[in-house]
Amino acid sequence: MRHPRVGVAVLTMGTRPAELAALLESVAQQDTAAARVVVVGNGSPLPALPDRVTGVELPENLGVSGGRNAALAALRDFGDVDVVVDLDDDGLLISPDVFTRLVELYGSDPRLGVVSFRIADERGRTQRRHVPRLRAADPMRGGLVTTFLGGGHALSMRMLEETGDWPEPFFYAHEETDLAWRALDAGWKVRYEPELVLRHPWTSPTRHAVFHRMVARNRVWLAKRHLPAPLVPVYLGLWIALTVARTRSATGLRAWFGGFAEGLRTPCPPRRPMRWTTVWRMTRLGRPPIV
Template sequence: MSLPRLGVVIVTMGTRPRELDDLLASVRKQDVPAARVVLVGNATPLTDITADVTKIPLTENLGCPGGRNVGLKVLSESGEVDVVVELDDDGLLIADDVFRRVQQLFGDDPELGIVGFRVADEHGVTERRWVPRLRADDPMRGGPVTAFLGGGHAFSMPMLNGIGLWPAEFFFGHEESDLAWRALDGGWRILYEPGLVLQHPRTSPARHATHYRFTARNRVWLARRRLPVPLVPVYLGVWIVLAMVRMRSVAGVKAWWGGFVEGLRTPCGPRRPMRWGTVWRMTRLGRPPVL
C-alpha cells in the first residue's frame, strides 16, 4: 500500500516575518517533502515571500478557520494530497522526520482522522492548556483523545471531504472543538502524538482584544450546533461557572457576557447534533462533551 501524500497549509497576517521564514525553512528540511505547501495571507499581500510555495493573498482577514479553509480547498481541488498538515505561522518543526511519521501514522490506520502534535515552548515545556485531555499532568502520554490543538496537527483529506471544513463563522476560538466533534461523530479517530513537536512561544490567548467575546459566543454556538438538547444547558452552565471563577478583570467579565448573549441571539449555522453514541464514546475516552 502506498503512503499518503502530504500537503501543508499555513495562514499568516504578515506580522511575524522572521518566525514565518524559520517555519518555512523547517518545512523544507523535512526528510519527506510535502507535495504542496499553501501559504494564505489573511489581509496581507505576501509580496515579501520568496519561498517556493503556493501563495494566496486575501484582501480581508477571514480569521484563522476561514483562512485555513481557503488553503484546504486549494489542496482538495488539486487532488495532490491525502493528508494535510496545518501549522501556526509562529511555530517551528524542530525535528526533520515529522512529515514521515505523520505519513506512517495515517498509512497504518485508515480510520485515523486527526493527529494532534505536542506544542512546546523553546525550553521544551508544554503548558497544561496545550494537552488535549482533562488529566493534563503528563504531556508525554499520547493516545486516542477527543480534541486537538489548532497550532499543529494533521487531517485526513477523506475525513474533511466527509465532515466538512472549519467553521469559518467562528473566526477565532473553539473552531477546533466543532471540527473534532464532527470528526468523532463521523466515526473518525483523533490521536494525540507527543513525539510530533511544534515549538511555539508561550503566549496567552487573552492577548487578543476580542478573546473573551469570541470565546463566549463561540461556546454557545458550539453547544447550539453540536449537542443533543438535554446537554446544552449542562454544557453552558459548567462553562459559565468555570469562566467566572477564572476571570480576573471586570472588562473581561463584561466582554464575556456580551459574547454569551450574542451567541444566544445570533445565527450559529446549521444544527447537526452529535449522536448519543458519540457522547458515550467521548465519555469513555475521558472527556464527555460537557467539559
Template sequence: MTLSPRIGVVIVTMGTRPRELEALLASVAKQDVPAARVVLVGNATSLDDVSTDVLGAAGTPGATEVTKVPLTENLGCPGGRNVGLALLRDGGGHGDEGGGEVDVVVELDDDGLLIATDVFREVRRQFAEDPRLGIIGFRVADEQGRTERRWVPRLRAGDPMRGGPVTAFLGGGHAFSMPMLRQIGLWPGEFFFGHEESDLAWRALDGGWEIRYVPTLVLQHPRTSPARHAVYYRFTARNRVWLARRRLPAPLIPVYLGVWITLAMLRMRSVTGLKAWWGGFAEGIRTPAGERAPMSWRTVWRMTRLGRPPVL
C-alpha cells in the same frame, strides 16, 4: 488512504511575524519527506515580502510547489485555513479518494517551528497504517521544551508525554486526513477565533474518525496567552454557545453552558473581560449559530469513555 500518503501544508499568516514565518518555512523544507504542496494564505496581507526560495526553485529535484494566496480581508484563522484546505482538496490531482492533490494536510501556526526533520515521515506512516485515523494532534512546547497544561488535549494533563486516542487537538500544529475532511467538511469559518477546533473534532468523532495525540511530534511555539487577542473574551463566550447549539443533543446544552459559565466566572480576573464575555454569550444566544447537526448519543458515550464527555 494510499500506502505513501502525499502531504500538503497550510500556513495562515497576517504578515506580522516575518522572521518566525521564514524559520517555519525552513523547518518545512528540512523534512526528510518533502511536502507535495505548501499553501501560504495571507489574511489581509499581500505576501509580497514572503520569500519561498527556502523550499527550492521550481523544477529542481526535491522542490516543493508553493502557492501564495493573498486575501483582501481577514477571514480569521479558520476562514483563512479553509481557503488553503479547499485549494488542496479541489486541486484536481490524482488521489485515490476522488480528486485533490494530497492525502494528508499538515496545518501549522506561522510562529511555530518543526524542530525535528522526521515529522512528515511519522505523520505519513501513521495515516498509512490506519485508514480511520482522521486527526493527529502534535505536542506544542516552548523554546525550553515545556508543554503547558492547557496545551495537552485531555483533562488529566499532568503528563504531556502520554499519547493515544483523545477527543480534542490543538490548532497550532496538527494533521488532517483529506478523506475525513471530504466527509465532515472544513473549519467553521464563522467562528473566526475560538473553539473552531472543538467543532471540527466533535464532527470527526461523530463521523467515526479517530483523533490521536502524538507527543513525539513537536511544534515549538512561544508561550503566549490567548487573552492577548482583543476579541478573546467575546468570541470565546459566543462560540461556546454556538458550539453547543450546533453540536450537542438538546438535554446537554444547558449542562454544557452551565459548566462553562461557572468556570469562566471563577477564572475571570478582569471587569473589562467580564463585560466582553457576557456580551459574547448574549450574542451567541440571539444570533444564528449555523446548521444544527447534533452528535449522536453513541458519540457522547465514546467521548466519555475517552475521558472527556462533551460537557467539559
C-alpha cells in the same frame, strides 16, 4: 491510504516574516517532502516565498477558519494531497521526521482523522492548555482524545470530505473543537502524538483583543450546533460557573458575558446533534461533551 501525500497550510497576517521564513525552512528540511505548501496572507500581502511554495493573498482577514478553508481550497485544486498539516506562522518543526511519522500513522489506520502535535516552547515546556485532555499534568501521555491543538496538527482530506471544512462563522476560538466533534460523530479518530513537536513561543490566549467575546460566543454556538438538547443547558451552565471562578478581570468577564449573549441570540447553523453513542465514546475517552 498506503502512501499518503502531505500538504502544508500556513496562515499569516504579515507581522512575522522572519518566523515564517524559519518555519518554511523547517518544512523544507523534512525527510519526507511535502507534496504542496500553501501560505495564505489573511488580509495582508505576502513576503517573497521560497520556490515551490504557493501564496494566496486574501483581500480581508477571514479569521482562522476562513483562512484555513482558503488554504484547503488551494490544496484541493492541486489534487495531490491526502493529509494537510496546519502550522502556526511563528512555530517551528524541530525534528526532520515529523512528516515521515505522519505518513506512517495515516498509512496504518484508515480511520485516523486528526493528529494533534505537542506544542512546546524553546525550553521544552508545554502549557496545560495545550494538552488536549482533562488530565493535563503529563503532556507526554498520548493517545486518542476528543479535541486537538490549532497551532500544529494534521487532518485527513478524506475525513474533511465527509465532515466538511472549518466553521467560517467562528472566525477564531473553538473551531478545532467544532471540527473534532464532527469527526468523532462520523466515526473518525482524533489522536494526540506528543512526539510530534511544534516549537512555539510561550503565549497567553488573552493576547487577542477579541478573546473573551469570541470564546463565549463560539462556545454557545458549539452547544447549539452539536449537543443533544438535554446536554445544552448542562454544558453552558458548567462553563458559566468555570468562567466566573477563573476570570480575574472584570473587563474580561463583561466581554465574556457579552459574547455569551451574542451566541444565544444569533444562529450558527446547521444544527446536527451528535449521537448518544458519540457522547458515550467521548466519555470513555475521558472528556464527555459537557466540559
